[in-house]
Amino acid sequence: MTISTSTTHEASAAEGARPATLGEIPLPAPAWSRLTRKVFGHRGLTIGLCLVLVAVAVALLAPVLAPHDPYYQDIANRMVPPVWHESGSWSHVLGTDKLGRDYLSRLLYGTRISLVIGLVAALISGVIGTTLGVLAGYFGGRVDAVISYIVTTRLAMPVVLVALALASLTGGSLFTVIVLLGLLLWDRFAVVSRSVTQQLRDSEYIHAARTLGCSLPYILLREVLPNITGALIVVITLEMAHAILLEATLSFLGMGVQPPLPSWGLMVAEGKAYMFFQPWVIAIPGIALFLLVLAINLLGDGLRDLNAPGGRS
Amino acid sequence: MGTFIVRRILVALSVALTISIVSFMLLHLSGDLAASIAGPEATAEQVEQIRIDYGLDRPIVNQYLEWLGHALQFDFGRSYYYQSTVVDLIVDRMPITLTLGGLALALAVCIAIPLGVVAAIRRDTWVDRLALLFAVIGQAMPSFWFGLTLIVIFAVTLQWLPAAGSDGWQHFVLPAIALGYYATPAMMRLTRTGMLEVLESDYIRTARAKGLSARSVIFKHALRNAVIPVVALAAVELGFMLGGSVVIESVFSLNGLGQLAWDAISRNDYPVVQAVVLIIALFYIVLTLLADVANAALDPRIRTR
Numbered sequence: 001m002t003i004s005t006s007t008t009h010e011a012s013a014a015e016g017a018r019p020a021t022l023g024e025i026p027l028p029a030p031a032w033s034r035l036t037r038k039v040f041g042h043r044g045l046t047i048g049l050c051l052v053l054v055a056v057a058v059a060l061l062a063p064v065l066a067p068h069d070p071y072y073q074d075i076a077n078r079m080v081p082p083v084w085h086e087s088g089s090w091s092h093v094l095g096t097d098k099l100g101r102d103y104l105s106r107l108l109y110g111t112r113i114s115l116v117i118g119l120v121a122a123l124i125s126g127v128i129g130t131t132l133g134v135l136a137g138y139f140g141g142r143v144d145a146v147i148s149y150i151v152t153t154r155l156a157m158p159v160v161l162v163a164l165a166l167a168s169l170t171g172g173s174l175f176t177v178i179v180l181l182g183l184l185l186w187d188r189f190a191v192v193s194r195s196v197t198q199q200l201r202d203s204e205y206i207h208a209a210r211t212l213g214c215s216l217p218y219i220l221l222r223e224v225l226p227n228i229t230g231a232l233i234v235v236i237t238l239e240m241a242h243a244i245l246l247e248a249t250l251s252f253l254g255m256g257v258q259p260p261l262p263s264w265g266l267m268v269a270e271g272k273a274y275m276f277f278q279p280w281v282i283a284i285p286g287i288a289l290f291l292l293v294l295a296i297n298l299l300g301d302g303l304r305d306l307n308a309p310g311g312r313s
Numbered sequence: 314m315g316t317f318i319v320r321r322i323l324v325a326l327s328v329a330l331t332i333s334i335v336s337f338m339l340l341h342l343s344g345d346l347a348a349s350i351a352g353p354e355a356t357a358e359q360v361e362q363i364r365i366d367y368g369l370d371r372p373i374v375n376q377y378l379e380w381l382g383h384a385l386q387f388d389f390g391r392s393y394y395y396q397s398t399v400v401d402l403i404v405d406r407m408p409i410t411l412t413l414g415g416l417a418l419a420l421a422v423c424i425a426i427p428l429g430v431v432a433a434i435r436r437d438t439w440v441d442r443l444a445l446l447f448a449v450i451g452q453a454m455p456s457f458w459f460g461l462t463l464i465v466i467f468a469v470t471l472q473w474l475p476a477a478g479s480d481g482w483q484h485f486v487l488p489a490i491a492l493g494y495y496a497t498p499a500m501m502r503l504t505r506t507g508m509l510e511v512l513e514s515d516y517i518r519t520a521r522a523k524g525l526s527a528r529s530v531i532f533k534h535a536l537r538n539a540v541i542p543v544v545a546l547a548a549v550e551l552g553f554m555l556g557g558s559v560v561i562e563s564v565f566s567l568n569g570l571g572q573l574a575w576d577a578i579s580r581n582d583y584p585v586v587q588a589v590v591l592i593i594a595l596f597y598i599v600l601t602l603l604a605d606v607a608n609a610a611l612d613p614r615i616r617t618r
Contacts, residue, residue: 044449149324149327149328149331152324152328153328153331153332153335155597156328156329156332156552156594156597156598156601157332157335157336157590157594158555158556158557158590158593158594158597159556160556160557160559160560161556161559161571161574161586161589161590161593162336162339162590164559164574164575164578165339165340165574165578165586165590166339168578168579168581169340169346169349241452241453245455248455248457248458249455249456249457249560252455252457252458252560253457253559253560253563253575254579255578255579265455265457268455268457268458268461272461275461275464275465276465276469279465282458282461282462282465283462286455286458286461286462289455289458290453290454290455290458291453293452293453293455294449294450294453297449297452297453298449301449
């Protein structure tokens with residue numbers, strides 16, 4: 001366990017024992033500096049964190065950063081190559097697409113779509129998966145058997161095919177894609193929160209809370225949940241990356257986010273016909289997608305290393 | 314061992330049944346099938362006519378039970394689009410998807426296991442870091458984009474391999490790489506952590522103390538134990554790849570099960586969609602079942618759990 005979560009352990013144990021008198025135990029000061037040193041000593045985590053922050057900044061500042069309207073079609077300037085190409089120009093740094101829309105502006109706005117999809121889908125699936133997993137882990141027995149069966153069934157369903165079919169039936173849009181992915185990707189949350197809760201179930205502070213007659217929702221929300229968040233944050237990052245990749249895949253196959261929205265997967269699909277002579281039309285959105293998913297994965301891997309008992313794995 | 318296998322088979326069968334129910338309900342309840350089939354220009358009367366013609370007006374439970382009764386006799390009905398039965402279509406397309414999945418898995422295993430072993434033996438050296446980098450890149454690469462990039466490089470620029478079609482083995486090289494790379498990182502990481510764990514165990518120390526050669530210790534004693542969970546993962550990954558092959562088949566215009574499913578989805582050919590989802594799920598279920606049994610056979614501790 002990391003410094004921060006082990007302190008949460010003690011804090012909740014104390015709270016469970018004497019909730020009225022003991023307030024929050026403040027985190028010891030040296031722990032923070034040790035934590036920051038750990039974060040920045042881990043190269044992958046540092047790179048991932050920086051790239052994710054850049055992506056968030058780009059998404060928030062897209063209207064300021066984008067040189068053009070991402071939807072404006074400049075029919076006279078179609079398929080302008082990027083600036084490093086001999087016929088490129090600084091007015092369209094990354095060139096334009098087949099409708100004359102500025103590629104850089106579309107790319108910047110596309111960050112918003114990917115991040116929103118990743119974040120909201122991961123939150124929806126997190127709520128579903130964690131609820132199932134905590135219940136299965138805490139109660140065990142028949143509840144566990146039923147929930148494990150549901151998870152097994154969900155794992156056997158081919159996600160891409162089911163998502164494609166449902167997106168096509170519901171008429172793909174940003175909203176339906178987010179909801180669909182949220183409803184499909186909760187399996188890892190359930191598996192992880194179940195196994196962590198199983199380990200916590202018999203710990204002293206849970207026993208203490210039970211003996212004191214704390215209500216079941218109180219125990220689950222105030223004692224169990226805070227102590228599994230470390231593991232859950234890792235899953236959130238991985239599932240965000242998963243959702244972003246799946247959205248791009250659905251949009252690429254034409255069943256996800258619909259035009260004219262600047263989804264990166266859609267940009268690759270729209271550029272596919274031109275890739276033989278202008279390979280940058282698929283290279284640019286592809287690299288953006290790759291970097292964002294890479295950054296989130298690095299962040300998740302780094303957080304897992306920090307969470308692991310021995311520090312780095 | 315016998316009861317373990319019987320219990321696992323019963324669970325597998327009920328999971329398959331549940332999936333058939335869930336996918337049937339999802340397809341029938343998430344939109345108006347009759348309206349989708351009729352298309353956007355159809356009048357209300359035409360939609361009603363289709364609803365009656367296709368039997369979509371009856372209670373959904375009756376529709377499902379009828380479908381199940383036929384499905385149990387390997388009859389998945391007729392395609393709305395093609396002039397043939399769904400079973401014929403699937404049998405026709407299956408070999409391509411299985412070839413692709415099998416090649417991709419073979420490729421992934423051949424890269425992942427040696428790389429994982431070397432990374433574990435040479436822990437914290439540049440070899441280990443390079444292996445990790447390879448895995449991290451593979452996990453972040455969108456497979457459709459990787460496939461397109463392979464086409465641009467190897468089929469268009471270098472002209473070494475064909476970009477599309479499924480006539481000869483050359484057509485499967487690029488798709489198998491694109492699909493296989495996706496499955497490699499997880500297997501490599503599992504081999505690496507498994508090897509690291511085993512190499513620190515007491516019996517390996519004993520084997521070393523006996524004076525066995527490093528080669529014998531690593532391959533005969535360590536790898537055998539480290540590879541057990543990788544076998545299970547490989548089976549699961551093959552199941553995922555068969556489901557995910559829809560993307561790669563579309564990129565490389567391979568006429569397999571995935572392409573069939575995608576065409577069927579865009580043409581609202583629901584009997585085909587329903588059947589392909591179930592077939593892919595069945596593959597996954599059988600593969601995980603085999604992996605569990607193989608695991609239990611290799612590692613007696615699992616059986617008693």
